[in-house]
Amino acid sequence: STADIGLIGLGVMGANLALNIAEKGFRIAVYNRTTARTREFVEAAGSLADRIVPCETLEELRDAIKPPRPIILMVAAGAAVDQQIEGLKPLLQQDDIIIDAGNANFHDTRRHMNELAGTGLQFIGMGVSGGEEGARHGPSIMVGGPEASYRRIEPVLDAIAARYKGEACQAWVGPDGAGHFVKTIHNGIEYADMQMIAEIYGVLRDGYGLSAGEIAPIFAEWNRGRLNSYLIEITAHVLSATDSVSGEPLVDMILDRAGQKGTGRWSAIESQHLSVPATTIESAVAARSLSAMKTERQLTEERFGASARGTLAPLSPEKLEMLEQALFAGKIIAYTQGFAVMAAASREFGWNTPLGTVARIWRAGCIIRSQFLGEIAKALDVATDTQNLLLTELFSGYIETSHPHLRRLVAESALAGLPVPSLGAALAHFDQLRRGTGTANLIQAQRDFFGAHGFERIDGDGTHHGNWLPLAGSEAES
Ligand code: 6PG
Numbered sequence: 520s521t522a523d524i525g526l527i528g529l530g531v532m533g534a535n536l537a538l539n540i541a542e543k544g545f546r547i548a549v550y551n552r553t554t555a556r557t558r559e560f561v562e563a564a565g566s567l568a569d570r571i572v573p574c575e576t577l578e579e580l581r582d583a584i585k586p587p588r589p590i591i592l593m594v595a596a597g598a599a600v601d602q603q604i605e606g607l608k609p610l611l612q613q614d615d616i617i618i619d620a621g622n623a624n625f626h627d628t629r630r631h632m633n634e635l636a637g638t639g640l641q642f643i644g645m646g647v648s649g650g651e652e653g654a655r656h657g658p659s660i661m662v663g664g665p666e667a668s669y670r671r672i673e674p675v676l677d678a679i680a681a682r683y684k685g686e687a688c689q690a691w692v693g694p695d696g697a698g699h700f701v702k703t704i705h706n707g708i709e710y711a712d713m714q715m716i717a718e719i720y721g722v723l724r725d726g727y728g729l730s731a732g733e734i735a736p737i738f739a740e741w742n743r744g745r746l747n748s749y750l751i752e753i754t755a756h757v758l759s760a761t762d763s764v765s766g767e768p769l770v771d772m773i774l775d776r777a778g779q780k781g782t783g784r785w786s787a788i789e790s791q792h793l794s795v796p797a798t799t800i801e802s803a804v805a806a807r808s809l810s811a812m813k814t815e816r817q818l819t820e821e822r823f824g825a826s827a828r829g830t831l832a833p834l835s836p837e838k839l840e841m842l843e844q845a846l847f848a849g850k851i852i853a854y855t856q857g858f859a860v861m862a863a864a865s866r867e868f869g870w871n872t873p874l875g876t877v878a879r880i881w882r883a884g885c886i887i888r889s890q891f892l893g894e895i896a897k898a899l900d901v902a903t904d905t906q907n908l909l910l911t912e913l914f915s916g917y918i919e920t921s922h923p924h925l926r927r928l929v930a931e932s933a934l935a936g937l938p939v940p941s942l943g944a945a946l947a948h949f950d951q952l953r954r955g956t957g958t959a960n961l962i963q964a965q966r967d968f969f970g971a972h973g974f975e976r977i978d979g980d981g982t983h984h985g986n987w988l989p990l991a992g993s994e995a996e997s
Pocket of ligand 1: 709778
């Protein structure tokens with residue numbers, strides 16, 4: 520046995536990760552369910568093939584790796600991971616480490632850890648972000664599981680991860696399912712970020728009547744300012760691409776039904792479990808679901824009509840400033856919500872997740888990478904205990920100047936019949952948050968009226984009940 524590490528699953532992500540590992544000087548044993556794929560992979564690996572050990576069976580894979588053996592699983596999340604673990608269990612030895620590097624649900628990761636407890640085998644749940652390109656040349660890596668197991672694979676992760684000004688974008692973010700949880704929230708934030716960008720695109724296209732070619736330079740320009748990020752950069756790029764078949768902007772030829780594989784939805788579900796509002800993420804998930812209901816949307820447009828294109832035109836420099844600042848404000852609130860969900864999970868599960876580090880390893884390699892994450896890291900370093908980024912000095916300053924623009928954008932969009940669900944959710948969150956006195960007194964009164972649920976009083980302790988007058992022959996009764 521000569522290999523430093525093993526990898527199962529030579530799909531796009533697995534193959535690229537394996538090449539990345541080999542390129543950094545490690546010997547890697549690889550296995551794929553279909554052997555033909557393994558051969559094809561090694562043939563295409565060029566000079567890196569020297570450091571790749573192709574294996575046709577799991578036994579061969581086991582024997583090829585130096586114990587204690589770290590083995591990365593890069594297979595579809597869910598049943599395939601279960602099957603691979605079952606297959607490996609009888610073959611592996613004390614202290615071997617199974618590393619699930621897919622987009623797993625952290626509940627599954629926790630379950631695997633429980634099931635392996637007592638076998639001597641170690642389990643790591645590792646979030647890997649950056650798509651194909653990231654896997655090949657430097658992803659962002661979020662590791663969860665036993666710290667000792669992490670330390671053993673750290674040299675490999677350190678070598679293959681993306682670099683931000685020399686710092687490797689990989690870290691141990693806690694025991695247990697912390698790694699997959701953090702990756703899930705990364706994706707939840709990714710959903711919100713993408714949705715808000717799409718909403719601004721919608722306002723520019725439908726409200727201001729601009730073509731894809733006219734919108735592209737706007738995003739390119741924003742990418743040089745406060746919105747600088749990979750997602751804004753690719754948006755400008757995508758909007759300027761031409762379809763080779765029709766000669767039209769490619770984006771205009773793409774059906775407006777968004778796919779989703781689960782991580783966004785899980786973010787929303789987990790935030791609800793933790794009682795932490797993540798409404799920007801929830802609305803982004805819902806917007807994808809609604810996008811898939813194409814026929815229903817067409818029928819509703821036929822019945823009620825949609826506002827005419829270009830009703831907000833012309834686009835002035837002031838409006839451009841409003842759009843940019845509104846997107847910035849929405850983004851701040853989305854990230855605030857996402858980080859609050861991670862803080863709550865860390866408390867709930869006792870993970871001690873270093874949130875500043877999470878922000879730091881997201882500065883490069885991953886899909887939501889941006890300068891902005893460096894600023895979040897700085898804010899969290901100063902206020903380590905903060906649940907609310909908006910109350911940090913840096914972000915309170917940002918939101919103070921940008922939220923009036925978000926308000927104007929949401930209001931104008933509402934009047935023009937343009938949907939901005941995630942930006943609207945961001946604004947509602949901010950407005951609800953900054954009202955020290957809200958309206959839940961009425962909710963409590965209603966709950967006490969119909970179910971004697973009790974309420975607290977503003978002028979004393981304890982639980983109280985109202986001396987509500989009975990409903991007298993009300994219409995609602997009949
Ligand atoms: C990443 C991406 C990656 C993938 C998601 C997207 O961080 O590299 O998030 O994990 O693109 O699976 O998920 P949807 O298919 O649900 O959009």
